[in-house]
Amino acid sequence: MFTKWWTENSLHTRKGNPADAAASSRTSSGRVWARRAAVTMLAASLVVTSGCGLLPKEREEELLPEITPPQISKKPEYEVTATTLETKVQGLGKVMSQTEETLFFTLDNMRLKTLNVKPGDQVAAGAVIGTLEVETMQKDLRSKRLAFRKAETGMKETLRKRDEMDPIDFEEASIAFEEQRQAIIDLEAEIAKATLTAPFAGTVVQLNVQKGDAVKAYDPIAVIADTSRLVSAQIMNVFQTIIQTEHVTICMTTHDPTILEVADHVYEMVDGKFIAHAEG
Structure with a gap:
């Protein structure tokens, strides 16, 4: 058994103004068209998506090992400066x-x-x-x-x-x-x-x-x-020979006052302080 329910709107639609019915028909047609357009766009997107899934996989790029260049032995480097060369020699002598x-x-x-x-x-x-x-x-x-x-x-x-x-x-x-x-x-x-x-x-x-x-x-x-009473003259003669042949300067400490006769420069010291300077 079928029962029909009639609502107020349905009664108005069926029995109402023909212009309202036409407007309602147009509205329904627009909704249908919009639904169809949405369904069409959804289908198109599904086709595109499925098409991308059918493409072959790209080959993964082969990772090549990193090549390290061989180490070339570095030659030693020296900083060169211009200066006066000095050679200091210390020794003990006996007067x-x-x-x-x-x-x-x-x-x-x-x-x-x-x-x-x-x-x-x-x-x-x-x-x-x-x-x-x-x-x-x-x-x-x-x-x-x-x-x-x-x-x-x-x-x-x-x-x-x-x-x-x-x-x-x-x-x-x-x-x-x-x-x-x-x-x-x-x-x-x-x-x-x-x-x-x-x-x-x-x-x-x-x-x-x-x-x-x-x-x-x-x-x-x-x-x-x-x-x-020191004998220093012979020692000084030896020093003079060394100075002339080796081109060096010799310094010595002595208590012999005769050093004034043979030395080029003499410095007198008392209590650890220089008090006079005499030329030999």
Whole structure:
């Protein structure tokens, strides 16, 4: 069974003004045309899209490995500047003294007990340079002195009885007494040799031992020179030859006043300060 529903609009449409019906018909036709146009455009876009999907895939570009050029060894580069070339040479020279002496001990197989100087020290005449270990000799000396005091007492008694004694016995007693006296004198002299002193005022220019060393007789201990009497003329002649052949400048320090006679330029220094300048 079918039932028809009639609405107010449908009644007006069917029963209304013919002009309104015509306008409504035109509106419906426009809507239909717009729908058809939209459907057509949608279909066209689908065709284009599907057509793109049917195209063959493009070949992927082959990735070539990166080629690194070989490293060419770079030659060393040096910065060159123009300047004056200088060569500095340092050395030590020895200016001989007219008075120079090597000091040594005459005692053999002794140990150096004290050493009071070092190279370059100024020493006065008679200054003690060093001493040897002689404690054993000093103890022996004390014993001999005590024994000699006892011998002196006996000798006094012998002298009082001289007239009563046999001359030979008296002479033997006198000789024994003098032997004791001489033994003490000799031992004192040996002990004195254990002290080494400077024979004159000068400078310690060389030192060959250290405190505690074993020392033999006549081994060189030190060298002392009288720096107030230096022989520098020959040295300066050698320097002049070097200057002329090598084209160098030589500077030296000396206490010899005769340097004024041979040097080109002399600077006098006192307490570390230059106080005068003299031309040689």
